[in-house]
Amino acid sequence: KAGVTQTPRYLIKTRGQQVTLSCSPISGHRSVSWYQQTPGQGLQFLFEYFSETQRNKGNFPGRFSGRQFSNSRSEMNVSTLELGDSALYLCASSSGVSTYEQYFGPGTRLTVT
Amino acid sequence: DAKTTQPPSMDCAEGRAANLPCNHSTISGNEYVYWYRQIHSQGPQYIIHGLKNNETNEMASLIITEDRKSSTLILPHATLRDTAVYYCIVRVTGNQFYFGTGTSLTVIP
Numbered sequence: 001k002a003g004v005t006q007t008p009r010y011l012i013k014t015r016g017q018q019v020t021l022s023c024s025p026i027s028g029h030r031s032v033s034w035y036q037q038t039p040g041q042g043l044q045f046l047f048e049y050f051s052e053t054q055r056n057k058g059n060f061p062g063r064f065s066g067r068q069f070s071n072s073r074s075e076m077n078v079s080t081l082e083l084g085d086s087a088l089y090l091c092a093s094s095s096g097v098s099t100y101e102q103y104f105g106p107g108t109r110l111t112v113t
Numbered sequence: 114d115a116k117t118t119q120p121p122s123m124d125c126a127e128g129r130a131a132n133l134p135c136n137h138s139t140i141s142g143n144e145y146v147y148w149y150r151q152i153h154s155q156g157p158q159y160i161i162h163g164l165k166n167n168e169t170n171e172m173a174s175l176i177i178t179e180d181r182k183s184s185t186l187i188l189p190h191a192t193l194r195d196t197a198v199y200y201c202i203v204r205v206t207g208n209q210f211y212f213g214t215g216t217s218l219t220v221i222p
Contacts, residue, residue: 004156033209033210035212042212042213042214042215043157043200043212044212045209045210045211048209056209058209088154090156090157092156092157101147101159101162102159102210103159104149104156104157104158104159105156106155106156107154107155107156
């Protein structure tokens, strides 16, 4: 099976802009979760989508949003970018119905200048 | 929320067993313990998970205490490629994992 893919791998944006990141889960997986990783805060959960519905949400401002399509692919959007949004954004897929074993993609490295 | 406590760093000689401890004293009865590792700048990699019984797979063994308040991940024969940050995780809800700060394992030649 192909693994989790994320595009783009690297991105540079300017403060105030918005950005959209994409994640394609493992075939057959219906759950996609998003995480933000920074040196100071570590890995933090953003949200999870399952069958096109947001199932769980972490403690992030409303500037962070996401969606999931009928083919389970997911996008995450960050509006009005701030310098502190510079991070590695990871997506993870799982079947979402058993023990929630997650498989992570390589991440998108976002730099906000 | 169930949280985990791990030592920040550990060293292990190549070829020896690496034993990584984790405390999760507030874990609920139906919560699984998961272990992941992250090699620099890559996405975390699933290693193993368990509920009550000890588990073993091709990568590692997981020993969970009877009271479930702590666990140990064992890499039986550590190699240089096992150098990574190891996360002991309990699930908060659904697929919301609390990763904590992890243990940085350095395998020494």
